[in-house]
Amino acid sequence: MTDPTAAASAGKMETRAQEEITAEGHGARPGGGADDGKQRSLWGDAWVSLRRRPIFIISAVIILFLTVMALFPGLFTSVDPTKADLSLARQTPSADAWFGYDQQGRDIYARVIHGVRASLVVGVLATLGTVLLGSLVGLFAGFYGGWLDAILSRFADVFFGLPFVLGAIVILSTFNPPGTSYGPVRIIFQVIFSIVVLSWPVTMRIMRSAALTAKQQDYVKAARALGASPTRIIFRHLLPNTLAPVLVYGSIALGTYIALEATLSFLGVGLRTPVVSWGVMISDAKELIRIAPHMLLFPAGALAVTVLAFVMLGDAVRDALDPKMR
Amino acid sequence: MSEPILQVRDLVKHFPVKRGVLFRRTIGQVKAVDGVSFDLNKGETLGVVGESGCGKSTLAQVLMRLEPATSGTAMFEGQDIFSLRGAALRKLRRDIQIVLQDPYTSLNPRMTVGDIVGEPFEIHPEVAPKGDRQAKVRELLDVVGLSPEHANRYPHQFSGGQRQRIGIARALALRPKVIICDEPVSALDVSIQAQVMNLLAELRREFSLSYVFIAHDLSVVRHLSDRVGVMYLGRMVEMGTEQQIYEHPTHPYTQALLSSVPVPDPSLRGQREIIRLTGDVPSPVSPPSGCRFRTRCWKARDLCATETPPLVDPGTSPVEGATWPGGDEGAAHPSACHFPEEKPKVVA
Amino acid sequence: MSTEGQSAESPNPSPLEDPAAPAVxxxxxxxxxxxxxxxxxxxxxxGVARVLNGVRYHVDAGETLAVLGESGSGKSVTANTVMGILEMPPAAITAGEIRFRGEDLLTASASRRREVRGEGIAMIFQDALSALNPVFTVGFQIEEQLRKRRGMSRKDARKRAIELLDLVRIPNAKGRVRQFPHEFSGGMRQRAMIAMSLALDPEVLIADEPTTALDVTVQAQIMDLLAEIQRERNMGMILITHDLGVVAEVADRIAVMYAGRIVEEADVHSIYRKPGHPYTRALMDSMPRLDQRGQELNTIKGLPPSLTAIPEGCPFHPRCPLAIDLCREKDPELLTIAEGRVSACHRSDELMRDE
Incomplete structure (x- = not known):
C-alpha cells in the first residue's frame, strides 16, 4: 500500500484540481451556492438571510427591549410596583402615572415593567425545558426505533392527550392549593414544571420525525460504515441536522408559553401576588373591565406585543432555515 | 488467477413485510438478495449490474454490515464478516469501505469538509495520532484532486463531482483494501462522471484497491470492471469477464439488457437487433418459481417454471438441452439459464 | 456579454436571434x-442568474428535435418557458419570442396561453410520480381535462381515457383507469403521463428527460412508444435529455445547449460524424461506451460556469482545449458552418476541416 503523499506526487493526476476553475455551485440551482471565498455554514447563511428580514429586525428589537426591561426594570421606572395607595385606586392614566392605577392604587406602568421578568423567566425556562426534554426523548426514539420508540411515543401520547389547561389546573392545584402562599421562586418553578410536563410531547414528535428522516440519509450510512458509535451518530450527525425545526418551534412556543403563564395566573392557579406578572394583573382586572378598562388594557397589550414578537421571530427563523425557501 | 480477497457464498437478505398497527405480523418477505455467490480477487474490479430492484444496492449494504444478512457467508481474509463483533468488526471497517451514490445526501451538511474527511480518524484514533490528522486530511483532499484549502468549507459550497471526491476521500482515509462503490457516478453529469471514473481507476492503481462496482449503467460498468456479474430479482444470472459478458452474453436477460442500451451512433439506427422485453420486473415479494426471468423470457419452457437454473460454468455441469456454439471460449462462463446460447450481434 | 445588452433594447437585434436566419x-x-x-x-x-441567453430553436410537425445539455444548461427552463409554467418570480423573461403556428405566445393573453397548453403544446416530465396527483385516480386525471376542455360527459370521458391508456399499451386499461398513481410501476406511470399529455391531441409534445428515472429495458419500451405515437400523429417532439445514446436513436435534429444558449445545432447524422463545436466533441469523447473498454476517458476540465458569473467572451472558453485570445474577448455568434448546421464557435471552421 502506498502512502497518499507518495501517490499524489507520483501520480500527478490528470483529473486533479480540474474542477477548481470555479469553486461554484453546479448550476443546477441557478445562482445558488455562490461562493465568495468566505466560509459560510448553513447557520451562517440563515443569519445572513435573517438580517435582511424586517420582521426579524422588528421582533428582535422588541425582544431586546423586553430583556433589558426584565434585567433592569429600574431603568424604566423608579416606582415600587407593590406600593399601594388606596386613595389612588382605579385612577385613569395621567401625566403622573402613564397607565393609571389599579384597584389597590398601585402604579400600572411600574407593574407592567416589573411584570416582564416573570413572563420572560417562565417563557424562556419552559421553552428550554420542553426543548431539552422533548429533543432528547425524540432523538432516542427516532434513532433506535422499535420497541423503545413505541414505548416512548405512547408515553408522550398520554401527556399530549391531556387538555393543557385541565392538566395544568390539576398539577398546580395539587402542588399549590389555594390558600397556601409559597415564595415567588417556588410558584414560578411550579408553573414552568407544569408547562414542560404537558408540552414536551410536541418537541418530542418534531425531533423524532426529524431524526427518522435524518437517520435515512446517506451520511449516517457512511458514518455507520466507518464504525461510528450510536452516541457519535446521534450527537454528531443527527442532532445538528434535526435542531432547526425544534428551534423554530421553540421560538414560537416561547410566545405561547408566556401567554399560558398569563392564562394560568388568570385562572388563579398560576402566579399569585406578591409576584408581579401580567397574568396576575389581567386576573385582577377581570372584575372591573367596565369600570376601569385601563387595568386590563395595558397588561393585555404588553402581553400581546410580547407574544407577537416571539411568534414573528419564530416565523423569521423558520423562513431563514427552511432549505426549500432558498 | 490471483487469490480472492472476498468470497461471498449463498448470500441471502430478506426483508420482512409487516402489517398491522398494534400486533405487527409478518405477511411476506421481500427477497432482495436470494442466494448470491461470487469471489472478488485482489486488485480486481468486479462490476455488478442490474435494474432497480434487482438487489444490487442491498448487496452493498449487507456486505458493509449496514444490514444484517439473513443467511450466507462472506469471507474476508479468512474470517466471516457476518460473524464479527465489537473490536473485530471495527477492524473490518478499516479494510472495507463504501462510496455512496448521492453526493448530495452522503455528506453531513453541518460538518466542514475537513471534519468529514477526518471523521474516520476520530472513530479509529489508532490509525493516526491526533497531531497528524490535519496533515492526513490535507493529503487525502490532495489525492482526490481537491485543494487542501477547501477543508474549511461546507459541502453545499461544492458541485456534485467535487462532493463525490470528498466522499471518496473519506472512504480512502483508513486505507481500505476493498471499496464497495454503490452507483458512484450515476448522479453526475456526463463530463463530471468521466472525471470521477478516471479518479477511481487512478486510485485503484495507486493504492492497489479491489472494487465491487455496483451500477445500473452498463457502459460505466464495462469501462471500469475486470469481471462483471449481472443481477436479476435478487439472483446473479450471469458472471464472467468483461469481455465474456459484453461480447458473448449467453443469458437472455443479459442479452436483452445489452441490446436495450441506446448506442450513440445514429448510423446504426435500425441496423442492430433490439430485444424488447415486455412488462415490468415482477415483485421481489413473490418472485416467479424456477427461473426468475421466465415471465419475460422469449425462450421460456415448462422446465424453466419448475427448476431453478444454477449459476454454473457450462463446462463443469452440462445442462440438458443446452446448445453451445462449438468451441467458442467466450461462451464458457457461468450463466444461470437452462438454455444458454450466444446470440450473434447483440451489441453493435 | 453582448447579447444581453442588445436584446434588452430591441427584441430582434442580431442574426443569431433572427428566426428567419437559421439555415435549418x-x-x-x-x-x-x-x-x-x-x-x-x-x-x-x-444575484441575477442569467439562465437563458438568447435561446433559439424550432420544431416542425413530425420531427424530433433533441435538446442536449448537462444540468444547469437551461434545457428544462426553455421548455418550461415554452409551456408557460415558469415560476415568475423568481424567473423573468427579459426578451424573446415563442411562436406557435406564427403566433407569439409571450404576448398572448393568459387565457389564450391556457388554451395552447395541452391542445397545442403538451409536456411530459421526468418524474411521473410527482407529476401525477397522488390523491386522484389516473383515469380521473385524464378525464378531468377532457370534461373541462372538451365538454365531454363523464361517460364519454371515461371511454376516451380507457382508449388513451390502451394507446400507450397499459395492459387491462379498463381496470387500471380506476387505480391511483402509486399502484402503477415506474414504467406504467410514465405511460399514464404520456396518455394524459395526449388527451387533447397536442401538435407539439415536449418530453423533459422522459426516461432518465427508468431502467434501460423500460426506457427502450417508452422511447419506442413515443416514436410510434409521434409518427402516427405527425406530432412535433422536443426531447430534452443528457443521454447521447437516446438522442442517437430517436432524434432528427440536435440542439446542444451550454450556459443558457444553443452552441450547436445540426441533423443527427452529421453531428455524430463530426461535431461542429468543441463542447459537443468533448461531450461525446467523455462518454464511456458500451462497445469498447477504454483505458482513460477524455474529460472536460473544470465545471459549467456559474450562471451568476458567466465568463466574458465564449462561455465555454475556460474549459475549451481550442480556446484562443479571441474566445476570451468575443462571444461567438451562432453561424452556419455547413448545409443545415450552425455552431457558435470562433474556430468551428478548423473543427470542420481537420480530421
Missing part, C-alpha cells in the same frame, strides 16, 4: 414551434 428552417414555411432570442433571468438573493 425550410424556405417559405413557418415552423410549427419556433423559439427565438429567448432570455430568462432568475433573480435571487445571491
Amino acid at each position: 428552417v425550410q424556405q417559405g414555411s413557418e415552423p410549427l414551434l419556433a423559439v427565438s432570442g429567448l432570455h430568462v433571468e432568475f433573480r435571487t438573493q445571491e
